[in-house]
Amino acid sequence: MAAGDFYEALGVPRTASQEEIQRAYRRLARAYHPDVNKDPGAEDRFKEVSEAYEVLSDPATRRRYDAFGPGFRQVPEDVDPAAYARARAGAAPGRARGPGGEEIRFGAGEGFEGIDLEDLLGGVFGGRGGADRARRRWGPVPGGDQEAELPLTVEEAYRGGRRAITLPGRGGTRRFEVNIPAGVTDGQRVRLAGQGGTGSGGAPPGDLYLVVRISPHPRYRVEGRDIHVDLPLAPWEAALGATVAVETPGGETKVRVPPGTSSGRRLRLRGQGMPNPRGTPGDVLAEARIVVPRAPTDAERRLFEQLASVSEFDPRGVPRRRP
Template sequence: MAIKYKDYYEILGLKRDASAKEIKNAYRKLARKYHPDVNPDNKEAEEKFKEINEANEVLGDPGKKTKYDQLGPNWQAGTEFRPPPGWEGVDVRMGDFGDFASMGGFSDFFSTLFGQAQGGSFSQRTARRSRKARGADIDAELTILLEDAYNGGKHSVTLQKSEICPDCGGTTIAGKRSCSACNGMGMTVKPRRLDIKIPAGVKDGSRIRLAGQGETGVGGGPAGDLYLNIKLKPHPHFTVLDHDVQVELPLMPWEAIMGTEVEVSTLRGYVKMKIPPGTQSGQRLRLKGLGLSKKGGEKGDQYVKIKIVVPKTVSEQEGDLYGKLAQLYDKKKSGLIFGKTRR
């Protein structure tokens, strides 16, 4: 029976005197281009992928290549080929290449020359891998400064992500053997850097979803998502209370008694604040709208917690003045001075 000749060199885009390295490189390049994972639901690409693997199976194997090259003048593409006597029915066990048989088998031309490919357990693995499946989601933790949570901004993160193996193009095979670069998995894990926009108002424990930035899908399936779990780095001055923030402000006794005007640190810089007379230690004063952003564009508040600082030592003159104040206070409060009874 006449069988249409297949020009394997032309399929790989090579000349007939191509070296083994050129054959290997051409196969990898085309396998990556036409791999089913890269071209889901593309029958034309799938057929091309089969042709490429068939060509590599012959030209990448010295024994098969020698037999193929012996065809002589019949190599011209498009001619009808009748195999020489003794070539029919030669059985070749394909081993790791059984997966291509499971995709529809090699051509009649190949089967006539080298026998019918017989698949093995690798075929079953590839068949499973060729089914569409969504990639896994990735969970990662991102620690940011409180100032970044207040203002928003960009952050760069480096993640480990699976990609189609560049050596075997996801076929899991390099030459006749299982690909050593990916250990026969068809995928490699490489670091990937992402620039991420952090929205203003994120809190400790907030979760940011980045659609399609998770693991690569299988068999042309969609990629998973990336979830960033936000963690706020402890701030040396501010405490976060939901969408509000709080800072402690030390005051001297006379400032709390007489009242004063001070500059208070906020997440957007220093602002002036009036301290009313008679302010108590532990009292909280509010700066409206200087907290973290809420949904809808509103902002939380900043609270200023007062801490009255008592001098550890005083001069003789200061001691005299405090003594006079104590005498005045005794007359007004019947002996109570700062919560203690004078004896």
């Protein structure tokens, strides 16, 4: 992969829509997040993917990246992208305008890679202190808000609590201690004030928003605040009724199975789902799944054969009538 090619980092074409970029990032971030992928190199790949998404997910930043390439951060905001893009492509010498309308000339084939910001602004505002004078002229610029995904298991989302996370940054990885509210739902955002983009000229930094993504679970399926779980039942438990244990993220609880329960019936445990600090918690919906012995004993087989000989029940149609 070409160094600094953010489109290749996400595996999308340069014509990709914002939705395609977001889907690609979510897929790769889940695959390479250091908390779930312990392979060597996974953390570096996660940093690469996150930096690419940080740039390409913002339309304005993406336009500057498309125009100026990997060195776009060193380019003053008011430099004309079209003029400089022609110069980067090796066209005839071009011109661009600085922040005050000052003309900046470029030689053929010159680009922003490796350019010295002090030299560039010094040429516009005079001397090696030109960059400082430029910043004073533009005034303070607040830092932008940023987003990153926060993958959680169902149990972590249910319990909440403090958690250490690692995120990539331009100066290396950043570690945070995050207070996760109990009962966060998929797509909910956790705000870290002042941890976003850096402001300039003394302006405050932006905020960092962690978007919760609840990872697939082998037992639970989460829909909003409701938690769905399969409830295996023996044929006699389903037919005669029983009180059985069911595992939930909050621990084991009991559910009463009414007589005559068939597979697919949902038994609701009210208030046992995701907590809700501001209102009613969700429910646990235990879905009956009738399970038969894979290798019945001789005694079990005789009892099933006896049941088959006397029962008039036909699950595929009308009850059987015996002579």
